[in-house]
Amino acid sequence: MARTNLSLIFLFLFASLWGQNPWKIIATDIHPDNYYGVTVGNGMLGIVSSPYPFRTDNVVLAGSYDKYGRGRVSNFLNGFNMLNASVSIDGENISRSNISGFTQTLDMKSAMHTSHFSFGEKANIIYSYLALRQLPYCALLVVEVEPKVDLTLSAVNIQEIPDAFRDGQMYYNEINRRHAAIKLLTTQANSPTGRLTVCASSTFLFPEKAGEEPRVIHNTPNANSHQMRFSRKLQKGEKYRFCVAGSTLTSAHHPDPMNEVERLTVFAHLEGYERLIERHLSQWDELWQSDILVEGDAQAQQDIHNMIYHLYSFVREGSALSISPMGLSGLGYNGHVFWDADTWTFPALLMLKPQLAKSMIEYRFDRLPTARVNAFEHGFRGAMFPWESADSGFEETPVWALAGTFEHHITGCVALAAWNYYRVTQDKDWLKQKGFPILKATADFWLSRVEKENDGTYHIRNVVAADEWAENVDDNAYTNGVAKLNLMAASEAAKLLGETVVPAWNKVAEGLVILSFPDGVTREHAQYEGANIKQADVNLLAYPLRLITDPAQIEKDLAYYETRVPEKNTPAMTQAIFSLLYSRLGNVDKATHFFKDAYLPNLNPPFRVIAETKGGVNPYFITGAGGVLQAVMMGFGGLAITDNGIIQEKTGVLPLHWKALTLKGIGIKGEVYSRKK
Numbered sequence: 001m002a003r004t005n006l007s008l009i010f011l012f013l014f015a016s017l018w019g020q021n022p023w024k025i026i027a028t029d030i031h032p033d034n035y036y037g038v039t040v041g042n043g044m045l046g047i048v049s050s051p052y053p054f055r056t057d058n059v060v061l062a063g064s065y066d067k068y069g070r071g072r073v074s075n076f077l078n079g080f081n082m083l084n085a086s087v088s089i090d091g092e093n094i095s096r097s098n099i100s101g102f103t104q105t106l107d108m109k110s111a112m113h114t115s116h117f118s119f120g121e122k123a124n125i126i127y128s129y130l131a132l133r134q135l136p137y138c139a140l141l142v143v144e145v146e147p148k149v150d151l152t153l154s155a156v157n158i159q160e161i162p163d164a165f166r167d168g169q170m171y172y173n174e175i176n177r178r179h180a181a182i183k184l185l186t187t188q189a190n191s192p193t194g195r196l197t198v199c200a201s202s203t204f205l206f207p208e209k210a211g212e213e214p215r216v217i218h219n220t221p222n223a224n225s226h227q228m229r230f231s232r233k234l235q236k237g238e239k240y241r242f243c244v245a246g247s248t249l250t251s252a253h254h255p256d257p258m259n260e261v262e263r264l265t266v267f268a269h270l271e272g273y274e275r276l277i278e279r280h281l282s283q284w285d286e287l288w289q290s291d292i293l294v295e296g297d298a299q300a301q302q303d304i305h306n307m308i309y310h311l312y313s314f315v316r317e318g319s320a321l322s323i324s325p326m327g328l329s330g331l332g333y334n335g336h337v338f339w340d341a342d343t344w345t346f347p348a349l350l351m352l353k354p355q356l357a358k359s360m361i362e363y364r365f366d367r368l369p370t371a372r373v374n375a376f377e378h379g380f381r382g383a384m385f386p387w388e389s390a391d392s393g394f395e396e397t398p399v400w401a402l403a404g405t406f407e408h409h410i411t412g413c414v415a416l417a418a419w420n421y422y423r424v425t426q427d428k429d430w431l432k433q434k435g436f437p438i439l440k441a442t443a444d445f446w447l448s449r450v451e452k453e454n455d456g457t458y459h460i461r462n463v464v465a466a467d468e469w470a471e472n473v474d475d476n477a478y479t480n481g482v483a484k485l486n487l488m489a490a491s492e493a494a495k496l497l498g499e500t501v502v503p504a505w506n507k508v509a510e511g512l513v514i515l516s517f518p519d520g521v522t523r524e525h526a527q528y529e530g531a532n533i534k535q536a537d538v539n540l541l542a543y544p545l546r547l548i549t550d551p552a553q554i555e556k557d558l559a560y561y562e563t564r565v566p567e568k569n570t571p572a573m574t575q576a577i578f579s580l581l582y583s584r585l586g587n588v589d590k591a592t593h594f595f596k597d598a599y600l601p602n603l604n605p606p607f608r609v610i611a612e613t614k615g616g617v618n619p620y621f622i623t624g625a626g627g628v629l630q631a632v633m634m635g636f637g638g639l640a641i642t643d644n645g646i647i648q649e650k651t652g653v654l655p656l657h658w659k660a661l662t663l664k665g666i667g668i669k670g671e672v673y674s675r676k677k
Contacts, residue, residue, distance in 0.1 A: 020298040022305055023109040027606030030102050036619050038106050038607035039329045040113045040129050043316025043356075044136035045248070046328025047083070047129055049104065049113050049607075053094055054085040054127060054143075060328045061137075062321050064198065064250045065335065065390045066191035068164060073398055074390040076324070076335030077191055078162050080200030082246030083129065083141040086156040089122055106607050108309035111284050123147050132276060133283040136316060137253070137261070138268050140276060141244040147234045154232075157185055157202055157244050160225040165189040165198065170226040172218040175266065182269050183216045185228045188258050191250075199257040201265040202246035204230065205273055243273055252391065287312050290352040290665030292632060296658045303599070304632060306608060307625035311349055314622055315356045322363040322389075325612070329620040336388040336396050337363070339466075342413040344573050345626035347544065350424055351633050351646065354668050361421050364414045365434045367393025368441060371411075375445050382444030385411045402471050407464040408449065412482030415442040416544070419489040420641050425668050428496065436493045443490035443505050446483045450508055458511040465525055467537040473525040475515055477538045481545045484512045492643075514541070521560045522548065533564050536574040542581055543634065551585055558582065562594075571612050572602050572624030580635030584651040591635065592655040598628050637663050637675055648673045 025038075030051050037048040037057045048058040059081050065074035087094045096102070099117040106113055114128040124146040132138045145153055161168040168189040175182040186201040206213040214230035221227070234240050247264040249257040268276060292308065294301040314327030322341045326332035341360055350357040364385065370393030371383035378384060386395035387407045397404025418438040422431040450458040459480075464471050466478035487509035494501045515523040522538045538561055541547045542554045558581055565574050579594035601614035602624060609619035633639045638652035646667045652675065654661055660676040 020302045022298065022301045023107060025106045025108070025302065025306065025607050027104045027106075028102075029606060030104060032096075034605055036604035036607070036609050036611075036617070037329075038113065038609055039310065039313060039327070039620060040106075040111055040131045040139075041310075041313030041328045042111075042131040042133045042136060043312070043314065043328075044319060044321075045131045045139060046313070046330075047113075047131050047139055048329060049106075049129070052096060053099065053102070053115065053117070054087055054141075056081055056083060056129065058330050059083075059139075059248065060330065060335070061248055061250065061253075062316070062319070062328060062335075063252050063391060064191075064196060065252075066193050066195045068192035073334060073388070073396045074336075074392075076331045077196070077198065077250075078331060080159060080162065080187060080198065080248050082159060082200040082202040082248055083139055083244050084158045084160065085141060085143070085244060086158060087125070087143065088154045089119055089151050091152070091154075094119055094125070104606070106306075108305050109284070109288065110281055111309070111313065122149055122151050130277075130280055131313075132268070132280050133287075134279040135247075135264065135268060135276075136319070137249050137264055138245065138247045140268070140280075141246075142241065142273070143243070144239065144241045145234065146239050147236050149236050150234070152231055152233050153240065154229060155242065156227050156229040157204065158225060158227040159185055159187045159200060159202065161187060161189050164192040166192065166194070168224060170220060172226070172228065173262070178210065180210050180270060181213060182266055183218075183228060184262055184265060185218070185226065186258075186262055186265075187226070197251040197257055198248070199250070199261040200246065200248040201261045202244055203265050203269045204228070205243035205245055205269060207241055207273075241273075245269055245276070284312075287353065289670065292629070293660075293662040293664065294658060295660040295662075297655070300655075300658070303608060304629070307610075307629055308352065310620055310622055310625055311345065311629070312353070312356070315345075315349060315359060317353075317355045317359060319359045320362045320366055322360040323622060325621060325623045326618065327620060327622040329609075329622075330618075332618050334388075334390070334396070336390055338388060339407075339410045339413040340623035340626075342410075342417040343544065344623045344630075346417045347420065347641075348626045348629035348633065350420060350641075351639060351663075351666055354421070354425055357421060361414075361417050361438075362434065364418070365438060368438060370394055372441065375448075379448075380445055381448040382446075383411070383438070383441035384408065384445050385414045385442075403464045403468060406462065406472060407468070408460070409463070409466055409476070409479040409482050411442050411445055412479070412486040415439050415486040415489060416482060419485075419493065422493070423641050423643055424646060426645060431493060432497050436490075436497055436499065439486070439490040439493050440499075443487050443502070446487055447502075447504050447508060450483070450512065452511075456511055457513050458508050459513060465537055466540060467524060467533040467535055469532070469534040470525055470528065470537075473527050475513055476525040477514055477522055478540050478545075480512045480514055481541045481547050484509045484547065485545050487512075514547070520553070520556060522553070522557050524561075530564070532566055533561065535565070535571050536561070536577045539577050539581060543577065543584070544630075554581055555585055558585075567614060569613050572598055572610060572614075572621055573627030574598075576624070576627030576631040580631040583631070583635035583653055584638070584649075586651070586653050588653045588656055591653060595628070595631055595636075595655065598631065599624060632661070633663055633666075636661055637673060639663065639666070639673060646671070648675075 375384035575598035583591035
């Protein structure tokens with residue numbers, strides 16, 4: 001864990017001589033006015049870095065929502081910063097103004113964010129943040145001091161009640177045993193409406209034996225914060241390490257969050273520094289058994305690791321939670337779950353870690369009863385999933401956004417994710433218990449949603465398209481396409497399970513129209529006449545739906561629609577689909593161009609975090625990362641999800657400067673696929 005200044009210097013030299021480090025992003029140009037924090041997460045807890053020493057910008061806890069602020073809908077809560085600290089030496093508080101050589105490193109292999117600097121002629125300091133992978137509600141701050149002279153070190157752990165929280169209560173407890181002395185700094189408050197009780201607790205971890213630790217003093221400087229502090233004299237060259245272990249929990253996660261958060265903090269304390277780190281690293285080592293390796297492009301390799309790292313950081317096995325467009329990187333999009341999860345993030349995760357992807361589709365299954373209520377409210381049968389979903393599964397889109405009422409393709413996106421989970425895992429028990437109920441209920445929705453014409457064709461009218469600039473249009477290509485696939489999947493699943501196949505499923509699927517212009521280009525919707533589009537829509541019929549398979553038709557649609565996506569203010573994943581399809585068509589130049597265009601213009605300093613749009617400032621956009629990873633695996637790598645599981649097709653070409661691509665740990669068997677020049 002510890003890293004000396006000499007080893008860091010060597011690391012910088014190595015990076016400069018041999019190109020980008022595949023696992024570490026090193027930031028030396030740290031300015032608050034041009035800084036976009038990067039997240040360390042464990043799939044439940046996200047901690048966002050800060051340009052200020054010993055600070056974090058956000059602490060986000062998955063599954064914690066309350067109604068406040070934007071749109072009268074549920075929002076992610078900005079949680080307790082239980083690791084907040086202040087450090088001083090010889091009475092002088094450490095700040096940006098009195099340090100030099102401030103450098104931060106994101107280590108993606110070990111999921112640690114480390115900062116180091118020099119405090120004048122007195123000390124070198126390194127500190128690291130971890131969201132402990134083995135403990136979903138726990139995080140760790142590790143501080144290491146290397147004195148250059150004799151000095152007095154003082155450190156404070158501070159808990160502040162977040163803005164808008166109310167009814168705060170602050171506690172300090174000591175648990176003394178012969179083998180351990182545990183000091184607990186604990187805070188409880190209610191969320192803005194009082195819906196949730198939110199709790200946090202933290203403790204110091206000292207290296208000394210029980211009874212020899214520094215004395216800890218508690219004080220309450222104001223009504224919204226309290227703190228615990230210690231001081232220790234250090235001699236020149238006497239390296240010293242202390243930690244802050246913290247936990248946070250809400251009544252959405254546990255019926256007794258106050259007591260449980262202290263129990264979790266006690267657990268972390270008595271596990272101890274070495275065991276906490278060892279188990280954290282072990283679980284991340286297991287995650288990285290599924291990886292993407294690029295030979296011949298060091299920067300692309302680092303960027304792909306960055307995308308996979310965030311994907312793993314934002315989803316947790318067994319949580320039955322899904323992922324918002326910004327994951328656990330902040331409060332963007334209120335932490336709601338869109339088609340971003342099912343269509344863009346889920347397929348990439350399904351390839352790499354099906355057990356993590358399972359949590360995302362089980363999030364949808366758990367909210368199937370609510371989706372039935374939603375359909376009923378709108379006069380339909382079956383299940384109609386909301387465009388924006390939070391904890392309840394009811395619609396959470398602000399009223400002014402018409403997508404919440406009319407962007408119905410989300411229901412087909414959920415069904416397709418469930419069907420693809422079965423196709424990859426071949427788990428018939430899961431299909432019977434959870435997958436088929438989703439497929440059947442969503443297929444029944446489409447039966448009640450379509451309108452039949454006298455010529456026997458079926459139509460879906462008055463929708464917001466996948467291209468969200470097209471509002472209240474008829475026969476949107478992607479909506480009709482995903483509905484068609486949903487109906488076909490329900491029929492296939494019923495056959496597999498020996499369930500009743502509803503004849504109308506196939507009849508409607510065959511009759512759903514996909515419109516075209518006179519020249520043969522697929523038409524985005526009945527009213528479409530060539531306007532600019534926000535994002536890929538028609539092109540999604542070629543992938544992921546694979547309803548259009550003729551290469552000439554795919555190329556014709558690409559040539560038409562790629563010129564209608566503006567450079568600015570459009571989401572990142574569109575160019576990823578263009579790259580994927582061009583790679584499968586064998587057009588290496590366009591595949592490479594759109595691969596780069598999918599994310600490079602969206603990167604923000606200093607950790608290359610992806611924003612939603614080119615020049616955007618709302619990272620981390622995991623939706624875009626999911627699209628790029630699909631372009632790599634299903635485009636360059638040629639992987640495909642079929643009724644018989646994952647296969648590697650002969651289609652797909654690598655960028656000219658790539659020498660090889662290896663996809664390892666793929667699917668439930670952890671297969672390895674490769675492609676070389």
